[in-house]
Amino acid sequence: MLELHDLIASVGDDDPKTILNGLSLNVPSGEVHAIMGPNGAGKSTLSYVLTGRHGYNVLSGQALLDGEDLFDMDPEARAAAGLFLSFQYPVEIPGVPVMTFVRTAMNAQRAVRGEPEISAPDFIKQARLVANELKLTPDMLKRPLNVGFSGGEKKRLEIFQMRMLEPRFAILDETDSGLDIDALRTVAEGVNALRDPKRGMLVITHYQRLLDYIKPDKVHVLSAGRIIASGGPELALRLEKEGYDGIVGEAA
Amino acid sequence: MAINIPELRQKFKNPGVPELDLIARYASLPEDERRGRMFDAFAKTGLPGRRNEGWRWSDVETAAARLDGAEAPAVTPALLQPDDATVFNLSPAGLEAPDRLPDGLLVHRLQAAPALAGSENIPMAALAGSLCQYKDDAASIVFEVTASLPAPVYINWRGHDGDTNFSRIAIIVRQGAKLDLVESYCGGASLASTLVELKLEDEADVRRSLFHAGDAREIMTATGLVELAAKARFSQTILSLGSLLSRFETRLNHTGSGSHAVLNAAYLCAAQRHCDITSVVRHGAPSCVTRQMTKGAVLAGGRGVFQGKFLVPRTIGQFTDADMQHQALLLENGAEVFAKPELEIYADDVECAHGNTSGALDEEQLFYMRQRGIPLPQARALLTEAFVSEALSAASPDVGEAMQTTARAFLAEMHG
Numbered sequence: 001m002l003e004l005h006d007l008i009a010s011v012g013d014d015d016p017k018t019i020l021n022g023l024s025l026n027v028p029s030g031e032v033h034a035i036m037g038p039n040g041a042g043k044s045t046l047s048y049v050l051t052g053r054h055g056y057n058v059l060s061g062q063a064l065l066d067g068e069d070l071f072d073m074d075p076e077a078r079a080a081a082g083l084f085l086s087f088q089y090p091v092e093i094p095g096v097p098v099m100t101f102v103r104t105a106m107n108a109q110r111a112v113r114g115e116p117e118i119s120a121p122d123f124i125k126q127a128r129l130v131a132n133e134l135k136l137t138p139d140m141l142k143r144p145l146n147v148g149f150s151g152g153e154k155k156r157l158e159i160f161q162m163r164m165l166e167p168r169f170a171i172l173d174e175t176d177s178g179l180d181i182d183a184l185r186t187v188a189e190g191v192n193a194l195r196d197p198k199r200g201m202l203v204i205t206h207y208q209r210l211l212d213y214i215k216p217d218k219v220h221v222l223s224a225g226r227i228i229a230s231g232g233p234e235l236a237l238r239l240e241k242e243g244y245d246g247i248v249g250e251a252a
Numbered sequence: 253m254a255i256n257i258p259e260l261r262q263k264f265k266n267p268g269v270p271e272l273d274l275i276a277r278y279a280s281l282p283e284d285e286r287r288g289r290m291f292d293a294f295a296k297t298g299l300p301g302r303r304n305e306g307w308r309w310s311d312v313e314t315a316a317a318r319l320d321g322a323e324a325p326a327v328t329p330a331l332l333q334p335d336d337a338t339v340f341n342l343s344p345a346g347l348e349a350p351d352r353l354p355d356g357l358l359v360h361r362l363q364a365a366p367a368l369a370g371s372e373n374i375p376m377a378a379l380a381g382s383l384c385q386y387k388d389d390a391a392s393i394v395f396e397v398t399a400s401l402p403a404p405v406y407i408n409w410r411g412h413d414g415d416t417n418f419s420r421i422a423i424i425v426r427q428g429a430k431l432d433l434v435e436s437y438c439g440g441a442s443l444a445s446t447l448v449e450l451k452l453e454d455e456a457d458v459r460r461s462l463f464h465a466g467d468a469r470e471i472m473t474a475t476g477l478v479e480l481a482a483k484a485r486f487s488q489t490i491l492s493l494g495s496l497l498s499r500f501e502t503r504l505n506h507t508g509s510g511s512h513a514v515l516n517a518a519y520l521c522a523a524q525r526h527c528d529i530t531s532v533v534r535h536g537a538p539s540c541v542t543r544q545m546t547k548g549a550v551l552a553g554g555r556g557v558f559q560g561k562f563l564v565p566r567t568i569g570q571f572t573d574a575d576m577q578h579q580a581l582l583l584e585n586g587a588e589v590f591a592k593p594e595l596e597i598y599a600d601d602v603e604c605a606h607g608n609t610s611g612a613l614d615e616e617q618l619f620y621m622r623q624r625g626i627p628l629p630q631a632r633a634l635l636t637e638a639f640v641s642e643a644l645s646a647a648s649p650d651v652g653e654a655m656q657t658t659a660r661a662f663l664a665e666m667h668g
Contacts, residue, residue, distance in 0.1 A: 051623050052622075052623075053619050054615065054619065074622070074627075074628070075619060075622035075623050076622045076623075076625050076626060076627045076628065076631075078623075079622070079623055079624055079625035080625050084623075085623050087620065087623075090620075091616050091617050091619075091620040092617075093617055093620070093621070093635070093638070094638060094639075095635075095637070095638025095639060095641055095642065096634060096635075096638045101621075101624070102624075104626055104630070104634065105621070105624035105625045105626050106625075108625045108626050108627060108630065109625035112625070144638075161624065165624070165625070
């Protein structure tokens, strides 16, 4: 369960701008919620505030993951607590092969949780299985992370990491951007495979299209740093038809 | 005729205490005309320092004065040796060689010092040449490789009495022969200078790997003079963790057409460590290739120095293909890197390029790794290792792995 209470957060250290303006939201375990909103609404800011990126400063409010205060933790501790972000723009890590990277991450998280390291054969077995489902070749897993990968491949690699790390809560930040329809389907299948009564997900997107494949339990509209409307999947369809202006105007 | 110390002193400009010690040391050695010429060459500069071209950032003079009276540094571990290696230990006591040498390898002990051309420009090499006198009476040792060797040759350079260590060897690789050479510089002397003259005949093929992880009380300069005949191939990889002052200087001359050189180096400097990677490559024959890649990572209080020069003379340097890259990571505030890449080109049909960058680790990469659960120190170590490992990739697999392991252990410790 992810609980956000009245979040106010700014971006930038020198000339801070308040982007989140009293955002409250609950995503119970087992549910998938979507956040939609116009450019500049604070969608990516929300994902960075929750994961603890430098330069994103929480002024007030609370974020609890299964009762644990996220803002008390370093980014790596939040990851070990089970928080995963699928980046809108996955970062290239030259010189570190995908397999090495994911295994290092997995064992680092396990160490924090007091679990034993995964054995090399178990890791390879699991990686092959997941890679196959996501249409990633074994050769791609040997290459440095995200280096020379296409936009679609990078997004599939994000989902690969998510599948491998099995987080308790996943945020998908515009995972659909830059994907063609086949890649979109593959990615959505990867996400759906992780649906679990114990896992919550927050899907951030501009467009309704992704929600055809990842069926959300709830849809929230984010505008000017706060949730201005919430509803079922039909809200996404209404947004698609009427545009953000209609809903934003209504709320105001 | 005995050597006259006051006369020797006259040859130096205001000799300091360390130089007076070197004068006394020289005076105690058997007289030898060529040795004398090398010492005269050294005397012109003395221990090089800020005022000397090429030594501005690596001030041996000041470092030596600081070390005067200090406790001797520890002997440091050599790079991991595979079982099949032919291992030599070289110290002022002389050469410890295996009982049986492999076919194709001969070792000659020379009673007289060979001449050293151009010694005025390489004061620390001139010093090594003039003061090298092994206790077993050899003034220089020559390794002759007459046929390709199946296993690598390891040389461990070791200080003996904790005071000084001056060594000179020559390695001649005959036509078409192959050599995998590994050198560990194991400290144990406050002031060490070694000189290796490597001569590759036509189509000879040498892979050379050098390693140094010294003490904060140790000054170490290692000079390599390399000559490549036609179609010779030479690939060098250095891993330096530095010492109070550590310098690897390579002077490579392409003397035959179509020769190929790779000069790679990685340096990792913690606090109070100084790593200097200096090279001069002369394209003295047409159609020769040089690829040079130096990567460094420096912590607060550490200093990295890179000086690289390509010299391409008119006419004989035609069709040169040369590339020089230096990239450094400043891991903390207070880390220092000094770099001077130089191209001096007089031939008109050549391809020469150089690049030089320095900066911090990428914050975006670090955040991405932390978001996946990798703790910051480990993320920094992993990124740094990935960054420098490119410069170690040309080493032979065994040596490259040993170097990677050493680098990884060092990085884990320095970030941990």
